Amino acid sequence: MSGHAAAGGVEGSQAVLERIQVTVLPSTKTVPINPAASSDPEMRVETPLVKDENNGISNTQRVWTSLVAGAIAGAIAKTVIAPLDRTKINFQISKKPYSAKAATDFLVNSYQKDGLISLWRGNSATMVRIVPYAAIQFTSHEQWKRLLHVDSPETVTSGTKFLAGSLAGVTSQGLTYPLDLARARMAVTDKDEYKTLRQVFARIYRHEGILSFYRGFPATILGVIPYAGFSFFTFDTLKDLLAVYTVNSPGLTAMAALACGAAAGMVGQTSSYPFDIVRRRMQTSAVKGQHYRTVIKTTRQIYAEEGIMAFYKGLSMNWVKGPVAVGISFATYDVLKDTMRKVIR
Template structure:
């Protein structure tokens, strides 16, 4: 339990610590400068985080779209078999598509979050409405997902196929367009949006809340602040992943149904089919791996964003 009186004293002495620490938004620069620094910091954060956990991400997707039961042993077997059959770099198969998607996605998401906070008057303090904090995160997720969704679908297709089937991003885009039509690039989009609302909302809300709580103790210690960002980001990632995971299963089935010869079309029919054939626990297949990779990715992402964003804004300020 944090002592409220000490919190008040600290805010008076440090000049409103909470506002200074949440996503480096209190450094006095123009909104245009805020936008481009957020874009650069978000791009760096997303690229580093996703590359770090790419092998686990590919493994998770393969279990999500199959009826095979998930276990840590089975996951390790998949990784080892991929290594023996296709080499070490096969574990990063689809990561080029991930980078093409995640760099603009993360850049847009972090920037949109900051701008939505400005629009909704989320000021980073404890007096801010819980609903507004959650809404700002959710809208940031919807904004970024809507603008980059085709790249997410392509990444999923590459992650679950052999290299001989899809060799390049251009080949994937061309084949999907010719064989399935333009609308195929948005297959599973509604399921994704329904999943990203609780994920982004819970993730940004949890991170902002935890950073506010810890800021008073890390203000004068850059090293401790970096560790705090990692820990808060990890916890935010775990909360966000857990809240949205069942919908993630549904969207992956819909995204990859065309190449797997399976019939997953609408959210309702897909969810019903999964439940009837595999049971309720199928909606949480691979979640334990997400509790490993999700917090790692989120921790790296939030920490990288804070460091790069703060650094750029201090340079131009």
């Protein structure tokens, strides 16, 4: 009698536990240890269902879709704002005060002197750089997020979000920096001085040496850490906040991505702009007859000769072109990446 009662109590407890498990833990399922033991309840174990974090695609597919989407997004964004970018660089490396009128005069004079295409001078070098740069940046950001578990609600923090963005920027900048230097040289010289990207590299190597391809690199890294970190952090944070309103509307999702990207661009550009001034001066010093050798000496010289506001020369133009470029880039990347992954899934 007591034996039956004990057995019934055990069975009742087991039934209660199973009901709790089914109700509270729907993410687990009962799997037999082996097929032969499937009929024996005591030979079964509880194993959690594995969440498909890749949404049905492999990590290799995630990488190549990110590479393609990032390359196209970067190319489109930079081409749109190329005339403003060239104008900004010219003011960054000169001692002339910046104003909206002066920027407009530069654009008009360039058009009258060399034609409409001159406004995109250096854009070929930009494309050679930005295609691999954007592809590497977006792809490495996704991979750094995966390694740092940024996409996991249990482990994500503001610090890891920022770190993933910063590491993505350092990775892409480190691999493509010589192309950025060549683009800056072409942007601030006449077309007779540097006609092709190949000529830029050949002349720099002949007259300045191999190390000159990384002139201004420390300032670039110091700038890219806050720029990429704040850009990706701001974009991801805002996109997550708006996700509840855009989840069922693809058109609204694209517009939200554009707005989030614009905000990310403004925050990122403002946080890193002084470093951008320093690196441009160092990159173009050889063709402008100036002597900027190290980050500290360049910073001191700019401050002594032009004052603190020199580090923000052209920032107002960046508030126009930066949000546009980053907004287009982030939104295009998101749309292309999601579209390709839906096709191959």
